[in-house]
Amino acid sequence: MNATPNKLLQIEKLELHFKTRAGAVQAVDGVDFELDSNRAVVILGESGCGKSSLAKAMLRLLPRNVDKYEGKVFLQGAEVMAFDEEEFRKNVRWLGISLVPQAAMNALNPVIRVGEQVAEPAVIHLGLSKAESMSLVHKMFQHVGVPLDFVDRYPFELSGGMRQRVALAMALVTSPNLIVLDEPTSALDLLTQANIMNVLKRIKHELGTSFILITHDIATSSELADEVAIMYAGQIVETGHARDFFPAPLHPYSQMLMASVPRLRSDSDPMFITGQPPSLINPPKGCRFAARCPFRFEKCDEEPPMFGKNGRKVKCWLHA
C-alpha cells in the first residue's frame, strides 16, 4: 500500500518490541490503521494490550530497551518513519501530532507556570516571542475552558480537571491536525470526564482536529468516537464506524468487551472474560484470542487475516 495523500494518517505494519530479560515483548505487533481529517477514533482494549505503546510508537517516544521498531507511518502523505530524530522532533511532534499523555495532570513541569508551559510548544516550534505566545495561550485557555487568570499559577495550584484541560490546551497550541489522547479522563470524576468530553467535541467541531482517543472507558469514549478500533494483545482485531460497532460488535472479544460494561437498571451481571490475555513475549501462533474464545474451532490455530465487510474490518475466522 502506498501513501494516499488525502488520508491524514496511515499506519502500516507498525511494530514496536521491547527487550526484557525474559525475551522481546511484542507490545505493538503489526498494526495497520487509517484516519481521515476531522475524525475521532477511539482505540479500546484492556490494560497491557499495547494501546499506550501504539501512541508512543506513533510519536517515536521510545524507551531505551527498544528491540524492534518497524513499519510505515504516513502523516498527510509524508513517510515520517524515514525522518531522522531531529527532523522528526521539528516536523512531526506537535506540528503534525500532539499528545496528551497518560495521567496528563502529572505531565506539567512543576516549576513552570501553566501559562508558560502551554506556550512552550509554540515557543519551540513556531518561534513565537513570549508576548505573542501569551495571546495564543489565552485563546487556547478559552477553547478548553480554563479561567484566564490561571496563566500565572503553578501546576500544583490547579485541580486535576483543570490540569487536564491545561494539558489539552498545550496539545492544541500549535494547531496540529491530530491529537493523541492517552487515557485523558481516567483519573477524573464523572462530571469532569463529561466536561472534558464536551470540550473535545467542541474543539473537533470548531477546529476540525482529528483525535485518537486511547482508553478502556467504553462509555465515555462512545461520546466522541466516529470510529472504533479494538486492540488485543498488540494487534488491532476490529475496526469500524462507531454507529455500526457499538450496537453490534463482530469480533468475539469485542462482543465480550461490550458485554462487560455494566448496564443501568438491569438485573443481569456484567460479563467478564475468563483467563488472562496471552503473554506478549511469546504470543500464541494462531488467533491470539483463541484461548479465551467461546467460539473457538480448528481454523483458530492459524492466524486470521483482516476480513473486510461493509466498511468494517475484523480479524476473526468466524467472519471469513
Next chain:
Amino acid sequence: MSALKNSVQKLFYYPSAVFGLFVVFLLVLLAIYAMLKIPYSEAIRLWRGGEDVWYQNPKFAAPAWINYFSSEKYAESFAVKTDDGSLSSEFTPGAEGTGTLVANHIFDFNYDTYPQDMILYFTSEFAEKQPFVSLEWLTPDGRIVRIANMAISRQFTYRFAQDEKLKARLKTDDIIASLFSDPETGSPIKGQYQLLLTGTTFEPGSLINAEFVFHGQVYGLAGTDHARRDLIVPLLWGAPIALAFGLIASLGSSVLTMIIAAVGTWYSGWVDELIQRITEINLVLPFLSILIMIGTFYSRSLWVILGATIALSIFTGAIKGFRSIFLQVKESMYIEAARAYGASGPRIVFLYLIPRMIPLLIPGLVSSVPAFVFLEASLALLGLGDPVLPTWGKIIQDANSNGALYRGYYYWILEPTVLLMFTGLGFAMLGFALDRIFNPKLRDA
C-alpha cells in the same frame, strides 16, 4: 518568585539560620568596609611594604585592647612629628642667621612594661653647617637626664637603645628600662614624661624636622607582625578575598557539576559513560598534591589556584549524587511530555531537569563555602598562598613560620583563626537551615 519568597520567610523560623545569616551579613559588611576603607592597590602596597612603610610600628605587638583584660598594662605605641604639629615645636631666629628650635613632647606613661624602643628620625636642610641638636629626658620624679648632643645630617636616625655613650653614662645595658624606672628600686615610674629637644641652626633657611617614634608593646586594633605590618590590613582584606574564593569556588564547582551531571544523564550512552569514568579517575587523584604541584611549578596566584580548585571539584562524588536524582526526574511524566511536544535536548536539560535540582543545590552550595575558604587558608599555610594578596591564611602562615605560638604571640594566630571559624560557622548554620527548608526528607511536618 512567591516560592522563593516563601523559602526566605521560612529561614526566619530557624534560629540557626538567623544567626548564620547575621554572621554572613557581618562578613559581607566587613568585606565592603575593607574595600572602601583600603583600596586594593593601597592594601597591596601596605601588605608588601617593608620598614619604609611600617617604621612607626613595633614588631610583634599585641592589639592594644589586651590591656583591658590584663592586670599588667602594656605600653601603647605612638608616633609624633613636627611636620604635622603633633610634636609641638617653636622656632626662634637668632643673631647672624642662627635659629633655635625647641620641641617638647609630654606624654603619660601609666604602664607596667617598658616600650620596645624609642627612635628619633631627623631630616634637616642646610648648606654647609650641620644643625645641632641636644636631647633631654624629664621623668615624673623630677630628674632631668641628658640624652645626647649631636650634629645631624640631612637624614639622621637616633636610636635611644643603641647609644653606647648613653649606656656608659647611665651605667646600664638597657637604656629604655633605665629611662622609665626608678634608679633605686628599678621598677617603672608611672606619670608624665617629657622629651625636650633643642636644636640650633647656623645658617639662614636651615631647618630641622623631627619625628619621635615610641614603639610600645601593644599596637592598634589588631597588633603587628614580624615585619611591623598592622594586622588590620590582612584581617580586613582577608574577608573579601575569602568570600570571593569560597563563593566562586563553591558556586562554580556545584553549578558546573550539576550541569554536567544533567547533560550526562539526559544524553546517556557514551556521554554518560565518559563523565562517569572521568569522575572515577578524578576521585582517586590526590586533590591537594595536584594543587601543590600547580602552586610549585606553575603559579601561586589565587585565581589560578581558584580555577584549578573548581576544575578538580567538578568531577567528584557529587556528580554521582546528582546523577541518581536526575535519573529519577528524567523518567517523570512531564519530561516525557516535553519530549513529546518536541522540546530539544538542551531545552529539557536546562529548563526541565536543572530547575528541579536547584532547591537541592542551594544548601550544599552554601555549606561548601567554608570548605573552600579553609582550603585557601590551608594552601597558604603550606606556603602556597598568593604571594601578593593579604589573606587570613597568609597571616597564619607568617605566624607559624615565626613561631608565634611558642613565643606567646597568641593574638597573631587567634585573630585570623576566629574570623575563619566565624565564616565556617555562619555558612554552616545557614546551610543546615537551608537544607531543612529545601530538602523534603528533612522538612518539618
